[in-house]
Amino acid sequence: MKIKILVLIIFYLIGSLNLSYAANSEKVDQISKNLRCLICQGQSIYDSQSDFALSMKILIQNKIDEGKNNEQIYDFLKSKYGEWIVYDPEITKNTFLLWLLPLILFVFGAILIIRKVSIK
Amino acid sequence: MLNQIGNYSLYIALLSSILIIIQSPILLNRNNINVSGRIFSLISIQSLMIIISFIALIIAFIISDFSNETVYNNSHTSKPLFYKISGTWGNHEGSLLLWLLVLSIFLLIFTITSKSLSNKYRILTLFFQEIIILGFLLFILFTSNPFMSLFPIPNEGTGLNPLLQDPALAIHPPILYLGYVGTSIIFSSSLAALISGSVNKTWAKHIKNWVLVSWIFLSIGILLGSIWAYYELGWGGFWFWDPVENVSLMPWFCLTALFHTILILEKREMFHSWAVILSITTFSLSMSGTFLVRSGILNSIHTFANDPSRGVFILCFLFILITLSIFIYFFYQNKIKNNFTKTYIVSKETAVLVNNLFMMFFLSVVLIGTVYPIFLEVVNNDKISVGPPFYHKLIVPFLIPFLIFMAIGPNLNWIKDKINKINLQQLLFFILSIIISFIFLKRVGISYLFSLPLFIASIFLFLITIKDFSVKKTNLSQKISHFGFSLFILSVLVNGVLAKEYSSNMKVGDERKFLNKTIKFESLKINESKNYQSLEANFKISDKNNSINLKPEIRVYDQPQTITSEADIESTLYSDNFLVLNILKNDGFYNVRYQIKPFMIWIWISIILISFGGILSIVKRNG
Numbered sequence: 001m002k003i004k005i006l007v008l009i010i011f012y013l014i015g016s017l018n019l020s021y022a023a024n025s026e027k028v029d030q031i032s033k034n035l036r037c038l039i040c041q042g043q044s045i046y047d048s049q050s051d052f053a054l055s056m057k058i059l060i061q062n063k064i065d066e067g068k069n070n071e072q073i074y075d076f077l078k079s080k081y082g083e084w085i086v087y088d089p090e091i092t093k094n095t096f097l098l099w100l101l102p103l104i105l106f107v108f109g110a111i112l113i114i115r116k117v118s119i120k
Numbered sequence: 121m122l123n124q125i126g127n128y129s130l131y132i133a134l135l136s137s138i139l140i141i142i143q144s145p146i147l148l149n150r151n152n153i154n155v156s157g158r159i160f161s162l163i164s165i166q167s168l169m170i171i172i173s174f175i176a177l178i179i180a181f182i183i184s185d186f187s188n189e190t191v192y193n194n195s196h197t198s199k200p201l202f203y204k205i206s207g208t209w210g211n212h213e214g215s216l217l218l219w220l221l222v223l224s225i226f227l228l229i230f231t232i233t234s235k236s237l238s239n240k241y242r243i244l245t246l247f248f249q250e251i252i253i254l255g256f257l258l259f260i261l262f263t264s265n266p267f268m269s270l271f272p273i274p275n276e277g278t279g280l281n282p283l284l285q286d287p288a289l290a291i292h293p294p295i296l297y298l299g300y301v302g303t304s305i306i307f308s309s310s311l312a313a314l315i316s317g318s319v320n321k322t323w324a325k326h327i328k329n330w331v332l333v334s335w336i337f338l339s340i341g342i343l344l345g346s347i348w349a350y351y352e353l354g355w356g357g358f359w360f361w362d363p364v365e366n367v368s369l370m371p372w373f374c375l376t377a378l379f380h381t382i383l384i385l386e387k388r389e390m391f392h393s394w395a396v397i398l399s400i401t402t403f404s405l406s407m408s409g410t411f412l413v414r415s416g417i418l419n420s421i422h423t424f425a426n427d428p429s430r431g432v433f434i435l436c437f438l439f440i441l442i443t444l445s446i447f448i449y450f451f452y453q454n455k456i457k458n459n460f461t462k463t464y465i466v467s468k469e470t471a472v473l474v475n476n477l478f479m480m481f482f483l484s485v486v487l488i489g490t491v492y493p494i495f496l497e498v499v500n501n502d503k504i505s506v507g508p509p510f511y512h513k514l515i516v517p518f519l520i521p522f523l524i525f526m527a528i529g530p531n532l533n534w535i536k537d538k539i540n541k542i543n544l545q546q547l548l549f550f551i552l553s554i555i556i557s558f559i560f561l562k563r564v565g566i567s568y569l570f571s572l573p574l575f576i577a578s579i580f581l582f583l584i585t586i587k588d589f590s591v592k593k594t595n596l597s598q599k600i601s602h603f604g605f606s607l608f609i610l611s612v613l614v615n616g617v618l619a620k621e622y623s624s625n626m627k628v629g630d631e632r633k634f635l636n637k638t639i640k641f642e643s644l645k646i647n648e649s650k651n652y653q654s655l656e657a658n659f660k661i662s663d664k665n666n667s668i669n670l671k672p673e674i675r676v677y678d679q680p681q682t683i684t685s686e687a688d689i690e691s692t693l694y695s696d697n698f699l700v701l702n703i704l705k706n707d708g709f710y711n712v713r714y715q716i717k718p719f720m721i722w723i724w725i726s727i728i729l730i731s732f733g734g735i736l737s738i739v740k741r742n743g
Contacts, residue, residue, distance in 0.1 A: 047355035049702040087507025102485040118462035
């Protein structure tokens with residue numbers, strides 16, 4: 001354990017020689033908030049500091065630099081890692097019930113109440 | 121030695137449970153016998169035994185008795201005493217023992233405080249409660265026994281997850297469990313009332329206390345969990361719509377709906393069946409919560425102990441309880457007094473129905489969002505993630521009418537009110553809130569689709585709940601809770617809109633500009649603590665007028681070896697300064713994340729206010 005900290009200190013000493021990283025752009029933040037860190041437990045890529053998340057942030061930055069828009073980036077990631085990576089599931093034949101069911105229940109409940117209520 | 125004490129007392133508790141279950145149907149047919157006789161002594165013995173076993177486990181943790189497998193797996197001699205004790209329930213086995221402890225103590229309290237009620241109702245409640253206790257006892261003894269012996273005895277334990285070594289998280293589970301388990305009494309008593317044909321005013325009056333108690337503990341439990349997530353998980357948020365968070369929120373929605381329904385039942389003898397259904401649902405959700413968290417089928421940061429075989433047991437148990445209650449409901453449903461009267465459209469009754477509709481909607485969004493991915497994966501092996509964007513999209517549009525209804529509803533009269541009750545004063549407040557929101561959003565420069573109506577609705581509710589303090593008609597506890605809720609929504613909104621964040625990789629000596637502030641990474645030093653070493657950074661954040669120093673840490677725990685980031689937060693009434701540091705693999709650089717979070721403290725204060733309203737209500741009713 002002491003070694004680990006020693007290594008950190010050595011890194012810090014030689015650190016001054018290296019270039020600093022540019023801060024992530026706001027667009028990367030915005031996109032990575034909607035992505036799951038696949039190797040973490042319930043964290044977004046934005047929140048995670050794992051190697052996977054860091055490399056993903058660089059990947060997203062590269063895609064932005066290539067001129068891709070948000071949709072294209074999400075689609076690219078989905079084709080590579082599957083639906084699992086986005087926190088905002090699209091409405092497809094798999095997920096339409098997910099979006100619709102709460103709304104149906106609300107309408108159903110509203111009808112029940114209307115039948116119980118009288119205007120007079 | 122402690123293992124034996126723990127085991128034996130649990131077996132005695134099991135025996136008492138079986139005896140009570142066998143005896144209660146016999147006692148039920150004898151009308152004149154009072155419960156306070158033999159059953160009461162059995163319940164006392166049972167509680168005593170469970171308390172003894174729980175104390176035995178705590179002692180095993182305190183003295184680091186590694187002949188106990190649970191202690192070996194979750195403790196370490198170098199841990200501070202406080203975390204040795206909280207380690208007792210910081211693991212699967214111990215937390216279930218805590219569930220059981222609360223179950224039996226609550227039952228004891230119920231037995232003592234329900235003496236004025238009918239014998240049949242009391243015995244039936246005991247009966248159902250004992251079935252739940254029996255289930256938990258079997259579960260603990262045969263799948264998750266906290267008193268397993270280890271031989272040869274190891275010299276050292278493996279330690280407690282450092283994320284859990286935290287004061288808020290030490291008391292978070294017990295508080296939350298008090299809320300969860302409180303719903304078991306509501307469940308048992310509603311079934312008992314159903315069978316004994318006493319779903320009425322008296323029952324409502326009696327059960328209201330339990331609803332309030334569970335609701336208060338659940339609220340505070342959720343609050344503690346959120347505070348912990350805020351400063352410990354290092355991303356500056358307090359709610360991520362994580363499945364395990366959702367699981368605690370679902371019974372909360374249900375309890376809130378139930379509480380409002382019980383009020384109507386008490387005052388107007390209406391909605392009997394609905395109150396029973398809500399009581400059953402609330403407990404089912406609390407149990408499912410335990411199942412989902414403990415079975416490990418959720419991909420979540422909280423599942424620190426999981427084992428599928430345990431999941432199967434809870435699933436079966438849950439299935440039996442729910443089937444049993446549905447069966448009882450349909451069998452005895454005709455015993456419920458059916459004085460079906462339509463409620464008038466502008467009345468307090470309708471307002472409560474509308475409240476219930478929204479609560480059920482929010483509940484269904486959270487429930488479906490949480491379990492849908494699990495089902496989809498089982499059905500066709502597709503993995504999807506349902507995260508914050510989903511919940512925001514479905515909840516926010518419905519929040520707007522909900523807030524407006526909440527502003528109007530409480531001022532309505534029972535039975536029938538005048539339509540022109542939506543009067544000039546309210547209209548004035550509404551126009552005022554439109555103006556305030558408009559100016560505010562204009563100045564901030566935000567124009568999301570729902571921002572304006574959402575701000576209008578929440579400011580409207582905020583103004584009305586303040587105004588309501590001058591009205592004598594409704595009671596103080598309700599005013600405080602409702603005001604707390606409006607403050608909560610408003611703080612969350614303002615916080616969300618005005619929060620600013622800066623993230624960069626820095627090394628010691630670096631300086632960055634952010635807005636009108638300068639962030640300077642001044643120094644880094646190593647501290648030694650009892651069970652961890654830490655890198656403590658010192659940041660100076662200054663603007664023209666003043667400067668503050670923030671000292672986030674990176675902790676390296678040795679048992680088990682884990683690295684955690686401890687954010688440093690400076691809280692004021694206006695805003696929080698939040699700074700967290702993360703290790704990067706490269707060259708002495710650290711990822712620095714600095715956030716300004718306006719009105720953060722008001723989110724916590726508002727939840728305390730909401731709960732305080734509940735506490736006040738209990739004190740007033742019973743004091």
